[in-house]
Amino acid sequence: MTTTVTTHDQTLVADLRATLTGDVIDPADHRYDQARRVWNGLIDRRPAVIARCASRADVVAALAAARTHRPPVSIRGGGHQIAGSAVCDDGLVIDLSEMTAVTVDPSSRTARVEPGARWADVNIATQRHGLVVPGGEVSETGVAGLTLGGGMGHLQRAYGLSCDALRSVEIVTADGTVRTADRDEHPDLFWAVRGGGRGLGVVTAMEFVLQPLGPEVAQALVLYPYDDAERVLAAWRELVPRMPETVSPEFALWGIPPDPGFPAEMHGAPVVMVAGLYAGPAQEGLEVLAPLARLGTPLVDATAITDYVTSQSGSDPLFPAGARYFFKSHFLETFDDDAAAAVLAAGAARPTPQSLVIVRTMGGAIARVGEDESAFAHRAAGFNVSIDAGWTDAAMDDAAIGWARRAWDRLTPSATGGVYVNFAGLDEDAHRDAVFGAHAARLDAIQRTYDPDGILTAAAARH
Structure with missing residues (x-):
């Protein structure tokens, strides 16, 4: 497939080259195919031009060109979002991936993070001072995208979502105005960026409040035989309410990872995985996490004290860039027998060893933020279930996506109706009312205030 370059596109490219100091990459550039790729290999979009901002x-300047020429616009931070919204067909990609600076002020326990940074960048910088931001579970994930969509992770019950750690954002709105949004200045915009996803402006810096943790942490990782999945899940459900908020326990049905610690013949074999990270003193954490290894007879108990940076990057090799991914999710108030049966059925039908079903516990610090204090609309949920299809062969596309959608449908009767925007399938799956709930109308009004012409939210007619 080729990209048709119109006279309109050529004018847009010329204007960008006249005004940007960063690279402007069009389809004639030898870097184009690499520049348009994102983490999810399922996404194959061909923009008219990529403005790699410095x-x-x-x-x-890029937004000025967008206002003049009215192309479809997408914004790329880390490029890790499942739906691939970082790149658009026949439009302008505002690429922030070169803006990766992280500056930590240990005295005020804050960090200023540019929008192209990944969680690995933040973790390394903050851990030099024994501090953390509650981030995601794969350190190659972009900070901006995860945070603007909410930001679930290993520390969520202790410290809240990533968006809850925001103190302010610097954002360029569609009219080209640079604004600082916090609780006092542009509070409507600050409310919206905490869980409202994209379409509000281009975030150029985020200021986070940091929490003390590390460098040593206790982490539980326990593997149980797949044949014991029903019994282990039942025991996990009984244990979770008794665990402190310093742990965000997880339960997963997956394949044994291709780790040298496992015999090669076991790689990919189905397994039950139970995990948790302790937000507190490491030695104390070993005792708190110990019950996760007593849910049955483990195949492997890898619970140990490790350093925080290592703990947060351990899953990176399991989600390699360029593989194909499709994730769907549900929020649940409670994890009842019907939900457990649906999770077990989904696990039994996984289409590939890389595919998984994972249950994450919520509550704690997430629920202590008022339901209407931010755009994130799922504070009351007790659990999130994510159905994550992963594969490499394009011939498997229909089977893998179909599995995830069928599993999601089976779980729907047990769910709240809410969907996590970062795990919402492809864009056509992200129904606005499900993602934003009662906040959708307020979000729409704020978007109209700051982008009345739909520069960032609508594909304009081509001239």
Whole structure:
């Protein structure tokens, strides 16, 4: 497939090259195919031009070109979002991937993070001072995208979502104005960026409040035989309510990872995985996490004290860039027998060893933020179930996506109706009312206030 370059596109490219200090990459550039790729190999979109911004001034210039030429616009931070919204067909990609600086102020326990940074960048910088931001579970994930969509992770019950750690954001709105949004200045915009996803502007910096943790942490990782899945899940459900908020326990049905610690013949074999990270003193954490290894007879109990950076990057090799991914999710108030049966059925039907079903516990610090204090609309949920299809062969596309959708449908009667925007399938799966619930109308109004012409939210007619 080729990209048709119109006179309109050529003018857009020329304007960008005249105003940006960063690279401007069009389909004739030898870097184009690499620049348009994102983490999810399922996504194959061909933009008219990629504006690789080097600074906030470049973002202002790119938005000026967008206002003049009205192409479809997408914004790329880490490029890790499942739906691939970082890149669009026949439009302008405002690429922030070169803006990766992380500056930590240990005295105020804050960090300023540019929008192209990944969680690995943040973790390394903050851990030099024994501090953390509650981030995601794969350190190659972009900070901006995860945070703007909410930001679930290993520390969520202790410290809240990633968006809950935001103190302010610097954002360039569609009119080219650089604004700082916090609880006092542009509070409507600050409310919206905490869980409202994309379409509000281009975030050029985020200021996070940090929490003390590390460098040593206790982490539980326990593997049980797949044949014991029903019994282990029942025991896990009984244990979770008794665990402190310093742990966010997880239960997964997956394949044994291709780790040298396991015999090669076991790689990919189905397994039950139970995990948790302790947000507190490491030695104390070993005792708190110990019950996770007493849910049955483990195949492997890898619970140990490790360093935080290692703990947060351990899953990176299991989600390699360029593989194909399709994730769907549900929020649940309670994890009842019907939900457990649906999870077990989904696990039994996994289409590939890389595919998994994972249950994450919520509550704790997430629920202590008022339901209407941010755009994240799922504070009351007790659990999130994510159905994650992963595969490499394009011939498996229909089978893998179909499995995830069928598993999601089976779980629907047990769910709240809410969907996590970061695990919402492809864009056509992300129904606005399900993602944002009662906040959808307020979000729409804020978007109209800051982007009345739909520069960032609508594909304009081509001239």
